[in-house]
Amino acid sequence: MASVYAVGVGPGDPELLTRKAERILRSVDVILAPVANPSEVSVALSTIREFIDESRQEIIVHQFPMTSDRSRLVTAWQEAAALIAAHAERGRSVAFITIGDPLFYSTFIYLLRILREQWPLIPIEIVPGISSINAAAAQAAIPLVEGDEKMVVIPATAGIEQIQAALETYETVVLLKVKPLFPVIMDLLRKTGKEQTTVFVERVGSPRQRVLTEFSQIAAHSPDYLSLMIIK
């Protein structure tokens, strides 16, 4: 039985991979990369291309659809877990790669539950990665929290009421998955007087990175999925 690794590859900059992640990625037999749709390039895979050897290692790109249809999601998780388990049982080590950290809003969390339940003998090692939040704060040079301050992370998909309540309670609010609710979030930030204390970061760590601190520029921007906001 070979090991399964969940490897956090960081936000997209190959230099933000840990040495452990690099060592494991160079050594495994199989690398499984997630994509939301088949035409898309896996960000995680692009990040680690320089560390892998396709003549020796098998690369599998697996689709995890971005949908709220739970039965489609469960099918994709189950298929991926079965694929990983089949390789591990044949003695082939597998790395599931994930952007940022594998235990922070990552598909790997669902795979971990299935693997533990259905293939309890497979050894699993999790290699943490630099999350998009830490990378974004670093690029914007904005402290996340200091002293007694408290911070909350909210996927904006949780709804505008949750965001509003968080802005009243915490010194720092980090919003992930901002794209679908972007105009509504902008209205809320105007109403709550957060124009001067909001930072928007898109595709941090990649050549397409954008760090916006001017509220007018943020409001005029049309964000993509890999975008977050830090609001003080």
Ligand SMILES: C[S@@+](CC[C@H](N)C(=O)[O-])C[C@H]1O[C@@H](n2cnc3c(N)ncnc32)[C@H](O)[C@@H]1O
């Ligand atoms: C499913 S979560 C994945 C989080 C990831 N596991 C991490 O540790 O950063 C996806 C959300 O994370 C944020 N995100 C991930 N990578 C990013 C990047 N390179 N730049 C900006 N935001 C990013 C976006 O808000 C995106 O909608």
